[in-house]
Amino acid sequence: MFVRASRVSFAKEDDAPIQLYNEKIKPMWSSQPGFHSIQRFEIVDGPHKGQEMNVLRFDSQDSYDKATKALAEQREALKKDLDAAGVKIEETLLLNEVS
Numbered sequence: 001m002f003v004r005a006s007r008v009s010f011a012k013e014d015d016a017p018i019q020l021y022n023e024k025i026k027p028m029w030s031s032q033p034g035f036h037s038i039q040r041f042e043i044v045d046g047p048h049k050g051q052e053m054n055v056l057r058f059d060s061q062d063s064y065d066k067a068t069k070a071l072a073e074q075r076e077a078l079k080k081d082l083d084a085a086g087v088k089i090e091e092t093l094l095l096n097e098v099s
Helices: 016-030 061-070 072-084
Strands: 002-010 035-042 052-058 087-096
Touching: 002 061, 016 035, 016 052, 016 072, 052 061, 061 072, 072 087
Parallel strands: none
Antiparallel strands: 002 052, 002 087, 035 052
């Protein structure tokens, strides 16, 4: 299993980021071969409390790499939408399951 985890923060509180997630982000990724799941988690403790971790899972790094290449234009447009909604991607981790 290959995972991309992105920590995001929000400049304002409204439903625009959730709407983007439900209407654009989730369908975009889930349409790709090798897609496994996508989930949102609220960070409830530590220095990043109140931010979110978005976790995207693919069956392999190869299928993730192919998906990112196939979605390059959509992802760039979506980054602009996220920026307009006050969403900032703070950090991204790429993880390969070891056991």
